[in-house]
Amino acid sequence: MSAPDISEMGWREWLLSERPQSRSQARLGRAYMTWRRFTANQLAVIGLFIILALVFVAIFAGLLAPYSPVVGDLRGARLLPPDWAHWMGTDDQGRDILSRVIYGSRLTLYVIVLVALIAAPIGLIVGTVAGYAGGWTDAILMRITDIFLAFPKLILALAFVAALGPGIENAIIAIAITSWPPYARIARAETLMVRNSDYIKAVEIMGASPGRIIMRHIMPMCISSLIVRVTLDMAGIIIIAAGLGFLGLGAQPPLPEWGAMIASGRRFILDQWWVAAMPGMAILVVSLGFNLLGDGLRDALDPRSSGQ
Incomplete structure (x- = not known):
């Protein structure tokens, strides 16, 4: 469709056209819907707003933190309640909790992004290879997946961190190792649905290799379901990372990790409640944001759930 036609019809009508004139128009129309x-x-x-605010x-x-997240005033600002100078109060080291929560958002985003970048591709590769190859390959890969799924994520992550040693990087590796099996299951189910389709058979007849078929034609079909599942899992990843930090196996002091902040504040939970409550509230809000975003993406990306 030419540019004048777009201006005459309007962008909305052009995007919603039932007869797109190009692939670009079709892709933009699907994205708009x-x-x-x-x-x-x-x-x-x-x-989405909560996650954008986190980023x-x-x-x-x-620029946003009013004080240093690691240096406090032990003499004059220890365990102060929330006020105009310290909106979330201060901790036992005289550090501003708001500043530590703000800087802790970096660690939280760092963890969830790296876990997603590690775990999702592993699950996608394992699931698509198992679903397309079938036979003993499928059996072996899925039994390995079942072994990981047999253990609670937090318990398995604790075992890996105990073996690797405490630290934020080791915690990320441990969480990623425990997070890929559900993605493999989803990718395998999607692959089994399209493996014997006419589209895949036609590609095979044209002489495409199994690797090319998996990479170019099967994996793209699994991406939307995987994105939804990864988004929904972000809340669990945040809680596991906070749990490892709470136990002293995640980010080490004086890094402002939310789980570690809750652990340091549990000694004052009755009298100075804000020390543990403020980072706990941050975990709650961000986890809620990812859950709401995941539900919305599921409805938007899955035609079966949206009735289309």
Whole structure:
């Protein structure tokens, strides 16, 4: 469709055209419909706003934090309640909790991004190879997956961190190792649905190798389901990372990790409640945001769930 036709019809009509004139128009139309389904869910929009706020705070933490996250005033600002000078109060080291929560958003975003970048590709590769190859390959890969799924994620992550040693990097590796099996299951199920389709058979007849078929034609079909599952799992990843930090196996002091902040504040939970409550509230809000965003993405990306 030419540019004048776009101006005459309007962008909305052009994107919603039932007869797209190019692949670009078809892709933009699908993206626009997905966005409309997503924005129709107000809770999903709230979740998106929370996650965008997390990213914004993490990027500009140095400008937003009013005080140092690691240096405090032991003499004059120890365990102060929330006030105009310290909106979330101070901890037992005289450090501003708001500043530590703001800088802690960087660690939280660092963990969830790296875990997603490690675990999702592993699960995608394992699931698509198992589903397409079948036979003994499928049996072996899925039994390995079942072994990982047999253990609770936190317990398995604790075991790996205990073997690797405490630290934020080792915690990320441990969480990623325990997070890929559900993604493999989803990718395998999606692969089994399309493995014997006419589309895949035609590609095979054209002489495409199994690796090319998996990489170019099967994996893209699994991406939308995987994105939804990864987004929904982000809340669990945050809680596991906070649990490892709470036990002293995640980020080490004086890093402002939310789980470690809760651990240091549990001694004052009755009298100075804000020391543990403020980072706990941050975990709650961010986890809620990812859950709301994941629900919205599921409705928008999955045609079966949206009735289309």
